[in-house]
């Protein structure tokens with residue numbers, strides 16, 4: 001049995017705002033095992049990003065606990081247990097691609113030979129070999145996102161936390177990056193937590209889909225996608241197994257959705 005690497009128990013988070021309290025997470029209990037690819041899906045405001053940020057120690061829960069490899073989120077952050085990939089690539093425009101990837105490695109104190117080796121191997125992993133000397137603005141949106149994935153991987157984390165990394169890209173590019181991400185996941189065996197709004201993207205990528213609902217943000221359903229196996233060409237999306245899981249996710253989203261918004 002793979003080990004549990006992320007364990008959230010009865011997590012609660014209420015933001016105090018000028019308009020009163022916002023109950024962003026309510027009673028979230030979730031276990032994620034080593035090597036899983038878990039997607040968080042749900043309507044806007046259901047707390048997907050907040051949950052990811054709690055795991056990453058970027059928000060403090062007001063109740064419950066999270067443990068990451070037996071550590072607190074703060075200890076896990078200090079131990080560089082995860083890499084975080086944002087919605088926008090967030091590359092520094094005045095640094096070349098290799099210098100962007102080098103930045104966290106400089107902070108870690110790696111010498112220039114070690115940095116160069118990690119930059120090279122991670123750019124190869126995301127199929128960006130040859131683009132080391134380019135600036136972010138010289139790359140397409142999809143390539144920038146791949147560069148930001150390389151930057152997250154370069155610190156050699158056990159986990160990748162990804163917040164809608166392909167949300168701003170057109171569908172063809174997104175399909176392509178989804179295929180590449182699956183290959184990367186198979187190759188690196190990282191544990192991935194992935195936020196998305198897209199049902200096909202969630203089903204295509206995940207071993208498990210967490211369907212969330214808003215006000216307060218909570219888990220409505222957890223759907224197992226292992227029936228799809230690990231070999232997933234894009235045309236798997238037309239198979240009855242895929243469509244069945246997509247239907248389950250859609251039903252979960254509908255049931256948890258408020259149409260008053």
Ligand SMILES: Nc1ncnc2c1ncn2[C@@H]1O[C@H](COP(=O)(O)OP(=O)(O)OP(=O)(O)O)[C@@H](O)[C@H]1O
Nearest residue numbers: 015017022024043044045046047048049050051217
């Ligand atoms: N720092 C904050 N202060 C106050 N309220 C916040 C803060 N961050 C998030 N919220 C509120 O918490 C709720 C959950 O937000 P969150 O961004 O986690 O949702 P989401 O599911 O990721 O949404 P989206 O899909 O639009 O990104 C929302 O009502 C949001 O307005």
